[in-house]
Amino acid sequence: MTDSTQMAQTGILDKLTPSTVAGLVGKSLTKRNRGETVFQAVGIGAISLAVVLVLILFGSVFSKGLPAFWQMHINLDVTFSEDRIKVAAAPVREDFANDAEYQDARNKWVNSLNFVNYNALLLDALSKHIPEANDDRRAALALVTSGERFALRDLIANDPSVIGQTLPLTLLADANVDVWLKGNIDRSLPDEQQQLSAQTREWADRLYAEGIIENNFSTALFMNSDSRSSLASAGLAGAFMGSLFMMLIVIVLAVPIGVCAAIYLEEFAPTNRLTSLIEVNINNLAAVPSIVFGLLGASVFILAFGLPMSAPVVGGLVLTLMTLPTVIIATRSTLKAIPPSIREGAMALGASKVQAITGHVLPLAVPGILTASILGVAQALGETAPLLLIGMNAFVTSVPTSPLDQATALPVQIYLWQGNELRNFFEGRTSAAIVVLLAMLITLNSIAIWLRKKFETRW
């Protein structure tokens, strides 16, 4: 021991005189400074790259998506002439003994409206601007999207008094007309490669030049459900409502269950094998690919419990399972971050454990719990894969009115649209749907930030 001490004394430490130390430190300093510069440069580079990529993504999505919110419309004076609409007078409530009979008669009457030749009405209206329209009826009718025939029917059904009148209507142009006039297809392509006939293209150009066809902001994207027969009127309403129902289910189920589980595990659970097994499993669940949760939903909720396919209730339950680990883990780390001195302070005053937690720990944890919940919900909102396995990629043309109705979801709708054959039209449509989804996510995240600021306790 003494020997080694002496050796150390005559060893390297003695050779290090102040001047040599200064020299050596100076030398190592240049190296260290270089290292720091490189480190900073790499960091700035990484951030710049990320920012550029995000800008490219947003740029491409917005440049394609925003024009899709505007669509070609045809302004026509449609005459609902009695010659064309040969139906009996609409039934009136007073003529019937009870509601059921009236409803019966009315349904029959509305059904008879299906046999009206709406194409003839449209041709009459188009002839006012294109006198030769009747020469090529097919080409003329291709200007208006097919869904507008049903719009005309619904107009009569809602207000039978329009029969005999002439109404100025703004009708959606066909998807291909939209593509043609917006220049989303190469105009120099030969006829056989064009979606529209030469006659239709010529008339479309003429009406656009005359101002009969206009590019207006379209509510169809928001008000309508998906459509395959009338592509121009395909909308997000069904998917939006489906997503909304699922989000509500996730908020109602995942947030309270997750927060309660986290509080129990963090504050009350005894440390034993069972608890640690549960903890390990929760952490593992967070890493399970989301499609596995879809399989689980299909086999448990649909096959075993007999819940309907393609329904937001099943989607919501699957997403709840998927979101739970996120909420639990984030809430637990929030609770862990609350200083134990606060708990001790409350308990030393005679507060019970529950009182200390509800009175002091939870109020401090609220911002973190809210953020965790909203981020979990946002993650669920953007999830696609598990929904495909429970049938939520179905083609649904009605807007769901309850979580038990068939529906699809926003990200699934994006997936479906990007695979549509009429790419020229749906590329913009898809980007528009992405813009809507992004808007929802940004709204949710802004709410999270706002709530965090609002409930934050200043120390």
Added chain:
Amino acid sequence: MEATMTNATASTAEQKIQDRTVPESTVGEVHVENPRMTARAVDVYYGEKQAISNVNLDIGLGQVIAFIGPSGCGKSTFLRCLNRMNDTIDVCRVEGEIKIDQDDIYDPRIDVVQLRARVGMVFQKPNPFPKSIYENIAYGPRIHGLVKSKVELDEIVESSLTRAGLWNEVKDRLDQTGTGLSGGQQQRLCIARAIAVSPEVILMDEPCSALDSIVTAKVEELIHELREQYTIVIVTHSMQQAARVSDRTAYFHLGKLVEVGETKQIFTSPTHELTQDYITGRFG
């Protein structure tokens, strides 16, 4: 055991302090005439490790008793046994008997909530709740249902703060957060908070270690005034502080209570060598 005892008495001044043997039984006067709390044969274990062994001690009514000793000697652990704060640590196990006014505090029939209302505590680091000054004080009386009206609560808040010597400094800003006060004010707020539930005993775990000397003097003065109404147990690292504020002093070493006695006697003529070494600053 025979051998260790002989060893202890045979140890001389030349021997290293590490070689000194901690006595099996406490030197000095463990008992007092009028005890508020009594501890008999208290052992504390953290899992397998024994933190405190065989501590016998009376805490006198209306007295200030100081626990001193080197770091890790078990004085804070013993202090936390007195209001069962060790219950919050899963692996901690307490054996022996601790009584307050003849009630065994570890009796299963005793509710820990009731005990802590009788035995309050002030911590090393001031830990006011991140709420208003008023709420900090009102919390205890409210959860225990000590008051029936807002007027009574206001009165408790005022008199607690007055006793803690803080009323004049904060009376105009009771709605501001307690965490916004200075360190010394925060600690006095914590003392006021403890007083507000009218405890019989107040435990203080190194209450001044995070405070500067001027503020420390204020808190010590406060302890001096509080001895009229409360029994106070204070753990401290500062021997001067123990000498200034306490009536009796207990010296802990390696989980054992080595010596206890009148503060004056402990500091002027300690009986045990370990106490002597610690007091004279040979280790600490």
